Amino acid sequence: GENVEQHPSTLSVQEGDSAVIKCTYSDSASNYFPWYKQELGKGPQLIIDIRSNVGEKKDQRIAVTLNKTAKHFSLHITETQPEDSAVYFCAAPQAGTALIFGKGTTLSVSS
Amino acid sequence: EAQVTQNPRYLITVTGKKLTVTCSQNMNHEYMSWYRQDPGLGLRQIYYSMNVEVTDKGDVPEGYKVSRKEKRNFPLILESPSPNQTSLYFCASSYGTSSGETQYFGPGTRLLVL
Numbered sequence: 001g002e003n004v005e006q007h008p009s010t011l012s013v014q015e016g017d018s019a020v021i022k023c024t025y026s027d028s029a030s031n032y033f034p035w036y037k038q039e040l041g042k043g044p045q046l047i048i049d050i051r052s053n054v055g056e057k058k059d060q061r062i063a064v065t066l067n068k069t070a071k072h073f074s075l076h077i078t079e080t081q082p083e084d085s086a087v088y089f090c091a092a093p094q095a096g097t098a099l100i101f102g103k104g105t106t107l108s109v110s111s
Numbered sequence: 112e113a114q115v116t117q118n119p120r121y122l123i124t125v126t127g128k129k130l131t132v133t134c135s136q137n138m139n140h141e142y143m144s145w146y147r148q149d150p151g152l153g154l155r156q157i158y159y160s161m162n163v164e165v166t167d168k169g170d171v172p173e174g175y176k177v178s179r180k181e182k183r184n185f186p187l188i189l190e191s192p193s194p195n196q197t198s199l200y201f202c203a204s205s206y207g208t209s210s211g212e213t214q215y216f217g218p219g220t221r222l223l224v225l
Contacts, residue, residue, distance in 0.1 A: 031211070032211040042218060043115075043219050044154070089154060093210030097159065101153050101155075103151060103153035
């Protein structure tokens with residue numbers, strides 16, 4: 001089955017800096033890679049996703065890049081703000097009906 | 112408002128006392144699933160359902176049961192809870208059954224088994 005590794009487990013940045021979270025996956029057939037954000041006391045919420053037919057996708061201050069050859073994808077947050085502080089999860093599909101999540105990255109943005 | 116609801120949000124119980132955590136979605140989604148979240152382990156799928164009366168095991172199903180008698184509801188049942196089931200539980204749903212669908216998560220249920 002699919003295996004997803006996520007790094008780092010914690011990340012601290014100053015407000016205005018950029019943050020990068022990286023994930024690797026094992027199944028070369030995987031074709032969908034979402035990122036979820038979990039704020040304190042809430043359930044995860046999709047913030048951006050990418051499919052295997054593109055290498056990069058942007059949405060305002062967040063972007064995701066995909067390298068299918070190396071089987072890794074990354075979340076990039078620019079101009080970080082305190083409200084970006086949260087736990088971020090990457091995921092990859094398994095068996096067509098489930099998502100396998102990474103272990104999460106706790107991002108802290110200090111002002 | 113489109114949402115996934117879970118009840119209760121917090122629960123303290125004792126070993127062996129059967130409990131049910133309810134999950135309901137109002138989006139007419141076909142796919143529903145349960146996850147547990149533990150420190151350092153991320154989100155792990157317990158059970159999922161692709162439609163009414165269709166359920167299947169996820170990665171960590173031991174000690175849990177589910178049922179899907181109606182499309183909107185997907186309760187999680189712990190017949191005989193044990194301390195290692197102390198965790199944060201999330202219900203999620205998506206429109207289709209493909210893993211390429213956006214999953215909508217409930218607010219979570221924090222369970223403590225003494």
